[in-house]
Amino acid sequence: MQQRSGRQAGARPGEPWALEPPPDRGRLDLLSLMPLLAIVALLALVGAAVWIAGRSETEQLRTKLATDALWVEQTLRFQLSVDEDMLARLALDEAGGTPAAVLEARARSHIAANPEILSIVWHDGAGRIRRAVPGPAETSADDALATQLLRIGPRARPAYALMDGQTVTMGLRPQGAEGVITATVSLPLMLERHIPWWIAEQYAVWLLDGSGAVRASRSRGTPGADSPSHTISFDPPIPGAALRITSYEGGAPFTRAFLPAAIAGLAAFAVLALLALYRNGKRRRAVELRLNEEMAFRRSMEESLTVGLRAKDHAGRVLYANSAFCKLVGWSAADLVGRDQPMPYWAPDRLDETLRRQRILAEGGDVPQSFETRFRRSDGREIDVQVYEAPLIDAKGMHRGWMGSIIDITEARRAARHAREQEESLARTGRLVTLGEMASTLAHELNQPLAAIASYAAGAANLLAQGRADPVLLASALSKLSHQADRAGQIIRRIQDLVRKREPRFTTLDLASVVRETAGFLSSDARARGVRIALDLSPVAPVLADRILLEQLLINLMRNGIEAMGEGGRGDALTVSLRAEPGGAVIEVADRGPGIAPEVADRLFDAFTSTKAEGMGIGLNICRTIVEMHRGRLTHRPRDGGGTVFRVALPAAAEEGVAAE
Template sequence: MIPLVTIVVLTAMISLLLWAINYNENERLRTTLISDALWVEQTLRFQLSVDEDAIARLALDHAHHQIGLPQFGDRARIHLQNNPEVLSIALFDADGRPVFSVPEGAGSGSGATSPLPNRATAAASVRPIYGPLTKTSDGDLVTSISTALGDGGSVSAVISIRSLIARQIPWWITEKYAVQLVDIDNAVLAEKTRVEPTDTSLTHKISFDPPLAGAWLAISSYRVGGNLSNNLLVAGVLGLSLFAVFSLLVLYRNGLKRQAAEMRLRSEMAFRRSMEESLTVGLRARDHDGKILYVNNAFCQMTGFTAEELTGRKPPMPYWHEDRIAETLARHEALNKGGLKIQSFETCFRRRDGSDLEVQVFEAPLVDAHGRHRGWMGSIIDISDQKRAAEIARVQSQNLQRTGRLVTLGEMASSLAHELNQPLAAIASYAAGSLNLLQSPDCDHRQVVGALEKLSLQTERAGQIIRRIQDFVRKRDPKFQDVELASVIVETASFLEADASNHNATIKVFAPKGLAPVRADRILMEQVMINLMRNGIEAMGGPSARHVRLEVELRQEDDHQVIEVRDSGPGISPTVAGRLFEPFVTSKQDGMGMGLNICRTIIELHHGRLEHRPSPTGGTVFSIVLPVPQPERAAAE
């Protein structure tokens, strides 16, 4: 309370001192203003008296016939040259008509020199008479000075008030003041000013009537000046006072600021703690040695351990999987050597209850307020559900692919039976022939051996057909290895030869040898080729159709190999073309719409792409683009 009272008293004293200094300074300025205003008034009146005397002498000399019109004109011109505020001088007769004027013709225009309106007043006055203030066509403010002659005539001069003020008021007056001639309503009649005065508190007005009826001379100060010593004194007192006030405020508010800062700090810490505990992402801070500095509630809930059990603990951690301790230590060592960059990896933790926890960890540098790298801040996300969902999707995809192969095999049952019948019929024929030879008394053993060798070859052929069918339908995980696509195409074409024959079609293969192998699963690639080639065969018609040809081409393009399957069928409807690879979308009447979807999934699994386009000669072209891996990529896979 005492500092507040002191501040109020000190402020009051300083305010009183400043008011007294300002009052004295204003009074000094007002005195100077009045003195200068009187000087200006005297200067203007003196110049007007000079013009009055000149007019009076001209009138007197002309009335006494001491000068003629030529001498009158010469003296009038000399006066006009020496006193530019006098615009013209004219001589009028008793009837008010101009007799002579300088410059010539000046007395005949409106608003120029004119005789006195009251002859009795002019005759009775020993001094020249002033006319009213009038505005000329060019905006100048003028008045007239007239002196009566004895014969009833008069001598009259036109005075420019603007020129009078502009010439007779020196520059040092206009540097400090705005000089204005105003009427009784403060309307400006004429002025000489550098800028428009904004402060009218320092203004002095002097009546200028006579000689100018209803006119006032107003002089206003541009600004309130000050003396250097007073200003320095005021500045010093004000500076010391402000410093004292500031010191008292600092002392008074220091305790309040400290309390407020502590309150804000507690609130901020509580708010941040609330934010951290509300996160569903686990947070873990550790130093370079792996010692845990901080864990949030979400991380504790993930692992089943409390913050007290984990904070301050060094590796190995209780939530580490015992099978991955060496791997985790190696990863932490690599993290410390990897520099200040964010790293991400997937790993498996072991909960307190012994169950596995699949997580994804994002490690970011932990930098303190001084820019020092204190350790690592980890964000841990539980991805167990995503892993399970991905595994379920993978199994379902494999089942779908196997189902597709079974469906394809079922659709090709008649063709497969026809292909198996050929070696089986040959086996039966060779067996019967061999039996007949053996029963013959003159049996030639060389013929029997030849028949048995041919029987063995047919048996091997039948076995290859059976093994191919078994590999095609067996449930298995994809096995990526080096595969020559040319052999896949040739074997698939041979496998579908009987099916193509049933549709009056032939398969033409353009597959150059010597191309680099690709990383692929041979069985899955055979499934794709069977599906695409059978689609092309079926699209070109059945047994009643004309003889057609299905073309399969393999070529190398940069670091990719391209397989194109071209048919000459009716093509694909535009309404179906855009959605052809979607599930349950088909262009066949009895199709299920799953084959091409499975094919695209298999090709994408091989990091390739499956596309289709209309053939220029009719039909459709399906393109498979597969990358040819670099040696290091092949080794990694």
């Protein structure tokens, strides 16, 4: 079996596909320790992660607390600076001579917009109250601050007194003024109005004096004893004041929530690891059994293949050969596996070619390749084979050599040669049929110009016989006769082009002139059959077409309609219409003949299909060929009231010219 599979039991370790030495049974089974090692490592990682996460969250809380405290401090400072600016404007306006009523109105307006301002008081040079808004001052801090400012002298910015209960007073004596203006601010109202709700939901905010006593606060409850807190000085502007902001959260919520869950998870993991270890041993024995069965099954499939399989390394040495390959070349696996090139099945007359191909294969990288060559069997008979070489990739993803799939194509080549001989025979027969079609086409297409030539010749002879040989009439008849003769020659050349499948000669044409000329050519034939040709021509864009081929197309369609109406139609007018459509033009030839039978309609344009008793069945086939040469479309449909409508759609010259180029 080792010879059939292409593996040698005595191969050295490190060689491609060599068997590795069995493991030492006394070595410690690391697989059984893996769950314990995983648990220990996971405990360490979880502990470190909890510590780092808790520390990080605590630092983030402290940073956020400090940032929010600074925001609150800046907000309150800004509001007090607004009040200071208001006080400075009132003092300057008074010094500038603004009436008292205007000053009081401005003061009331500011108090209405900023309710934390309880009162604004004006003092004279002796410290007495001259006026107050909204009424008399209720605190002694106004008088004390006014007296102090009168003693100190003028200032550029307002000065603050010490906090008096839950209020603080600011005052200003500007340069050149005799009196002092003071304002009393409610600290609780200031915190209530200017600390937003989202700050109050997260923190308790206190305003402290120099002794640490709370003078004002905004909170929704009492924070815990271990809640983080941050204190920031609020002096200036208020002497001895400080802001304290305390979070309602007692610690890192992540740590409190995660630690119990982590412990429970580790315990569950330990139990699951033990169960997994037990199930792993059970599954391992079952998998080993299935592996042996799969290996036997795959070996059976390899030996049952009819395609030869051969593996070789980069040096060309055979590593594996299945039984189909051995039968193909007539050599056993023992004769081939491990053998260096040249191989015994290589054809001697192709030895150099085979060696060159092996070098190209080795230098070409891991790219699949396919080629045909010839092998010589052990009995000396040569066979043609198709070889598909694919990269041989091992379990580690390394390119170790090439895996070849070899198919015997000797019989296929013999059948291909026979098929080529049959095709050549059919081609000769086809050329004979083409000659017959060309002769029939000549007879069919030349009937019109030859009939016209005969008609013009007979007319000229009659004129000469009657002695009325008018030179003008004779010149006109002979000119038309010459034109029809030229036209017959052009028809022959075009039919030859069709047979030889040469490209037609395209020029820009006016479809209306082509339709009129064709109708005039057939008018005498139509009158003889009692049919009138009615034209309905609308302006259309020029088309890129061969004039002779279009005339042949219209003659065939209009003549078929005339003949159908002459055999017993329902009217006397053959209608030829021309109209524009998006991207091109449409010609419709509508007759009042008996129509087309349903059993013939689907194959009407096929060769040798005709609805006329003596028709050859090639006219409409030629018409379709002409329309397809012009990249158009030829269709037909029944006409309302009886008859048939043939529709020719042709692209405009601008679009068709691009395709023709």
